[in-house]
Amino acid sequence: MIRGLYTAASGLVAEMARTDVISNNLANVNTSGFKKDRAIFRAFPEMNIHRIGDPAVLSPKDKIDPKPFIGVLGTGSMLDEINTNFSQGSIKNTSNPLDLALTGEGFFEVQTPGGVRYTRDGSFTRNQQGYLVTGDGHYVLGLNGPIQLPDGKDISINRRGEVFSDGSFVDRLLVAAFADQRQLLKEGDNLYVSNQQPLPSNSEVIQGALEGSNVNPISEMVDLITAFRAYEASQRVVKANDDTLGKAVNDIARL
Template identity: 35%
Template sequence: MLRGLYTATSAMQTSQKKLDVTSNNMANMNTTGFKKDVVVTEAFPEVFLHKLKGSIDNKSVENRLFVDVKKTGNEFSLSTTGGFFSADSLNGVSFSRSTLFSIDEEGYLRTFVRDSDGNPNFSEGNYILSQQGSRVFVGQGNVDINDKGQVMVNGQQVGDLVKVPPRGVIGTINSGLRLDRIQTKFRQGSFEETGNPLDFAIEGNGFFQVQTPQGIMYTRDGNFTLNNNGEIVTTEGYLLLGQYGSILLDSKDFQLGLNGEVVVNNEVVDQINLVGIKNLHDLRKYGENLYYMDESKTLEIEEFEGKVIQGFLEGSNINPIEEMVNMINILRLYESNQKVIRSYDEILQKAANEIGKL
């Protein structure tokens, strides 16, 4: 009975974090270049649920074992009613009757999430386990899975994905929801014309590079100014980087090319460092509208393919109506789980005060 308390409590804790993130989004809806955050959650591992008495004949389960296999390229979608698939998560081994996975860069079967381009991202995925509990390695061979859940590579069996449950197992159960990570959505914001020659807006995927005391960081906030030395800086005083380091100007009388060229008197004197980043999901917010790369990850730079527009600023990508609806839904979910805990508390109180008297 107490499992429901843990489930409701974990849901309330997750809702509280969602509310914090949504509130922060709304507070920054007028912040230049701000990008929306979303909370990514996951269920705790699914564990086997056993009968208290009696058992189920495993042979009858094996006889009706059938796996529905759908393959698209290197992606496999499997489901079965005669057993369970298992995956190695950070919180332990999880079991399910359906699964979606592909082949990662190292040749292992692994679950994934899709990035903004729709491609599999394995960094947040879990390894698929064989019937014996080991990771399934397929390499770069021709991979196929038959209707018994057996993994075949170039015609040779390398693993069996379906685990027949122990006697007495009637299904799976988990302990609720947990916070997985906070993900930033780098969708383009709308442009606002300012007429200020030191206001820059990036159209497309890319970032300005700025020099901070903690090293080089990245930003979409193009609200710049000049310091006492004539260098282009952010509102916090961090240097905007060009090909030769800081960008020096004698005045605001300059033009900016679409690729970031700084033109003075029809002569290119410098060019803003504009970079594209492949692994956007590994960027972390630092504050002051800056981003840095997660220390455990490697920065993957790609060529900047957008353009930079002078005299404009990019607004946030926050939709205030959408955020308000999210906030209302989160509050309702929080209140619902609060009622569940209150009901459990009343039941336990009766069990202690009334049943205990009998």
């Protein structure tokens, strides 16, 4: 009975983690460049169950295993990892010349107080000093460092990420790719951090557009309902085990 409580409790913890991941996905349905996550679980090692108390010998030549094998017992589950889906989001035109979208595998490089980070969110602006920055004020990096745009001039950016001001070349956006995107870690604020060496990317830059989130709100709501139902099932198992333990302590002790 105690083992049943621990097994059910592990299910509660796992479904809580799953619910948190799905809730975060739903909260970022309208976040530019957001990539949805999935909670991946694994089972605890199974236990072999044997019956005990059988007679050891029926006759001199007919022996019975004193502990015959019955089957296996599951011991619960746990969160193994949170996997990010990097599939392409839809491209939405905004007509803002500083809004940039990427098609294909790649990430804009930005300079933060913690070092270089990577993002798919291309909703950039120009700060008071003329630098191209993210919504949180992080500098967008080019081949020559933070990109500074001349004031009062038309800015055009081609598909290779080359930035022009009134036809004059300014810089080229740094767009990084990685050998294994699964090793990228979300840091918050739609930024990724990686210990891998960034590689040149074949992504195309689209000016005047943003990449939408790749979250499907309908499928996420279905997953959320499924997680709630699984959580409720584990709750009922905990209650059933608790009731059984209560009877064992209060009723059997009277006999």
